Amino acid sequence: MHDPQPFSRPPRNSLRWALIAAAVVVAGGAFAYVGGWLTPHRLTAQRLVDELQRNGGGVHPGYRRNHAKGVCVAGYFEGDGKASAYSTASVFAVGRTPVVGRFAIPGGNPYAPDGSVPIRSLALRFNLSDGQQWRTGMNSMPVFPVATPQAFYALQVAGEKDPATGKPEPARLAAFFAAHPETAAFRAWAKTAKPSASFVTESYFGIDAFYFIDATGQRQAVRWRVVPEATDAQPAPASDDYLIGDLRQRLASGPQRWHLLVTLANPGDPTDDATKAWPNDRTTIDAGTLVLTSEQPQDSGPCRDINYDPTVLPAGIALSDDPLLPARSAAYSDSYLRRTSEEAHVPGTTVPTHAQPEASR
Numbered sequence: 001m002h003d004p005q006p007f008s009r010p011p012r013n014s015l016r017w018a019l020i021a022a023a024v025v026v027a028g029g030a031f032a033y034v035g036g037w038l039t040p041h042r043l044t045a046q047r048l049v050d051e052l053q054r055n056g057g058g059v060h061p062g063y064r065r066n067h068a069k070g071v072c073v074a075g076y077f078e079g080d081g082k083a084s085a086y087s088t089a090s091v092f093a094v095g096r097t098p099v100v101g102r103f104a105i106p107g108g109n110p111y112a113p114d115g116s117v118p119i120r121s122l123a124l125r126f127n128l129s130d131g132q133q134w135r136t137g138m139n140s141m142p143v144f145p146v147a148t149p150q151a152f153y154a155l156q157v158a159g160e161k162d163p164a165t166g167k168p169e170p171a172r173l174a175a176f177f178a179a180h181p182e183t184a185a186f187r188a189w190a191k192t193a194k195p196s197a198s199f200v201t202e203s204y205f206g207i208d209a210f211y212f213i214d215a216t217g218q219r220q221a222v223r224w225r226v227v228p229e230a231t232d233a234q235p236a237p238a239s240d241d242y243l244i245g246d247l248r249q250r251l252a253s254g255p256q257r258w259h260l261l262v263t264l265a266n267p268g269d270p271t272d273d274a275t276k277a278w279p280n281d282r283t284t285i286d287a288g289t290l291v292l293t294s295e296q297p298q299d300s301g302p303c304r305d306i307n308y309d310p311t312v313l314p315a316g317i318a319l320s321d322d323p324l325l326p327a328r329s330a331a332y333s334d335s336y337l338r339r340t341s342e343e344a345h346v347p348g349t350t351v352p353t354h355a356q357p358e359a360s361r
């Protein structure tokens with residue numbers, strides 16, 4: 001008699017294949033979503049960096065896609081112990097922490113005149129004695145123009161240069177500002193800001209909020225800045241390249257110093273909006289002194305291969321809910337991958353790996 005068994009039993013092989021196929025479809029869908037193929041208009045790190053690249057005049061191989069023109073610096077941070085009550089990070093204890101930093105001007109063009117923008121930047125990587133790191137990128141203005149990555153992207157689009165004039169279209173920028181009243185504090189700052197003659201006479205602001213975490217686990221919202229000891233700000237010269245020469249000259253006469261000031265938020269002060277400064281009466285701690293002792297070209301110096309991702313933090317410092325921070329992390333990573341894959345193009349930088357002596361690899 002005919003055996004009905006094979007037809008009444010669940011078709012095991014078909015089930016297995018269906019499960020495998022489903023897993024492949026789900027994984028493929030996840031890749032497609034993360035890669036932005038299902039949502040071509042979603043803002044991604046790639047789109048942000050493409051736009052910065054476009055505004056910088058296209059690809060300049062080996063250079064950062066923003067803050068492209070810069071110089072490496074090195075030195076140390078001398079903690080004075082005053083911030084240790086708020087953060088367990090060893091960098092705040094009394095003692096020295098080595099630092100590798102980078103001064104720069106914003107924009108994606110590594111050949112831009114130093115006077116093309118009134119903003120200067122300082123990025124720092126602190127190498128803590130316990131092996132942890134603290135990385136921060138700071139700008140010389142106290143507030144950011146916009147609060148979200150989407151608005152930052154829209155600002156870049158509004159600032160695209162008109163090929164006829166080589167400048168952004170004023171009407172387009174005006175329309176952006178009219179639609180983004182949160183830019184008011186930045187615009188008020190920009191109205192009087194002039195390009196400085198020196199990196200050394202500038203204050204640099206972390207702008208985004210973070211949390212300090214103390215030994216009991218308590219969180220305190222903070223913002224930090226570094227304020228220079230140098231007070232001899234001069235009007236900027238007419239030439240295109242003066243910042244690095246000025247830095248070299250000043251360092252030749254001795255180390256340059258800044259104080260790391262940490263402002264403590266009051267309850268209710270916004271931590272998710274980099275366009276809003278906290279009121280001036282907030283408690284501020286002088287956490288120690290940043291001492292920069294040397295500079296090196298960015299093409300070959302120790303800052304070249306550092307990604308100053310502001311989300312790289314030691315225990316004792318934590319991220320806030322500021323939406324710019326994850327967007328910065330993703331965009332810096334994308335820019336880093338682009339530029340480090342192009343380093344062979346940077347003149348004078350790369351010795352082919354096969355030509356290096358064994359010990360130096």
Ligand code: HEM
Nearest residue numbers: 064066067102121123137138149152206207331332335336
């Ligand atoms: C969504 C907002 C932002 C985006 C998409 C963005 C994007 C970028 C990119 C792509 C780079 C080049 C990174 C590299 O190749 O290593 C860069 C550099 C830099 N950015 Fe931003 N940025 C944003 C917001 C900010 C803010 C709020 C600050 C200041 C607090 C800031 C300060 C800096 C500094 C100092 C550098 C230079 C770092 C260095 O010297 O390596 N950025 N930015």
